[in-house]
Amino acid sequence: MADRTVNVITICGSLRKGSYNRIVMNALPGLAPEGMQIKEAPPFSEFPLYNADIQNATGFPAPVQTLANAIRAADGVIFVTPEYNFGIPGPLKNAIDWVSRVPNQPFAGKPIALQSASPGPLGGGRVQYDLRRSMVFLDAFTLNKPEIFIGNCAQRLDDKTGKITDEQTIGFIRQQLAAFANFIAAHGPKG
Amino acid sequence: MSDNQLNVLVVCGSLRQNSYNAALARTLPSLAPPGLALKAGPPWHTMPIYNHDIPDVPAEAVAWADAIRGADGVIIVSPEYNWSIPGGLKNAIDWVSRMKDVPFKEKPVAIQSCATGVLGGARMQYHLRQSLTSIDAFLFGKPEVLVTFAAKKFDEKTLALTDQPTIDDVKQQLAAFEKFVRRLNGRK
């Protein structure tokens, strides 16, 4: 018997409508183990570029606070993101930079899982290691394995139907979500 | 003599007014050898958040790219945010990386950073090297400029760089960067 529902939010690192990473993100609720609820986090697309002077003059922009609150309230966060120039997409990094300055920094102690899709062969290997590093600084707990790198994603995801077509990929994602549920349970309730 | 000067663009990764990195960037012309003419790059803070669905590269990104293409070299002076590149600066790099004639391609680039902590932005520098590798920049090696405990190295009021060892490091890097750029450009 599941003692309670685990609430996980997802953050997509790509803003484009036909995003492969968004296809993956949208599939997650249907692949989650029993007892895990997954929904999309509030958007970061309206965040200004980080400037400490804005923060000091007018406080944190409202969408920054909204995202920070959602992260704080969630039991876990899954990033589903492309790799841009061997690293974190600037817009996503900007969002993390803003959120990282909010008092009672919301990533602290938070279980995190990472997924990435790319038309290239590595499937975003480098962005995940960049994200892991930022998450260490923010004192989050990032799930180790299984890792989800969806390489050559145009062959595994159908951008017309918005569905994952590759059974193996679906299987890996199910495994990761199940592992993430255990990982969240192992880290106990948020402090 | 002056027609032999190299034009080097200085890009700052922090937007705040009292930024240590901006203060260092402003100091560079006074520490540069006569062969380098340094100029601040056009602003990147007005670029929209990157979205692949935006059909045209925004004017600010075009201007930034043109300035980089037109320069003999680029010096990036940036803080480290969350152990990596500030999102705003990465956003600018992401924009220009999608252009046909990628402006960083085979462009000599040197990196400097100031941080209030003990590592001086090292993790940002190594990550920036990784990103600039993806767009085929020519990355300058040593000496590195890592300004640790920045609050102690700049004047509290005027933000003038007061720390002599840092001044020496910067001078050495700029002199070596001039040689690096001339070597790559085939100009002795």
Ligand SMILES: Cc1cc2nc3c(=O)[nH]c(=O)nc-3n(C[C@H](O)[C@H](O)[C@H](O)COP(=O)(O)O)c2cc1C
């Ligand atoms: C600015 C930019 C930089 C990119 N850099 C990389 C990269 O370093 N590695 C990679 O595998 N793909 C890279 N790509 C290609 C993306 O993987 C591809 O566009 C992918 O479809 C983006 O994810 P999305 O479909 O979720 O928007 C880059 C794309 C953009 C727009």
Ligand SMILES: Cc1cc2nc3c(=O)[nH]c(=O)nc-3n(C[C@H](O)[C@H](O)[C@H](O)COP(=O)(O)O)c2cc1C
């Ligand atoms: C969003 C954010 C993240 C930061 N992360 C780091 C970091 O990872 N490592 C570090 O040494 N300093 C970090 N700092 C502190 C900066 O080194 C310090 O704020 C520095 O003064 C910023 O450079 P600037 O003075 O040029 O704006 C961070 C600051 C901000 C605003």
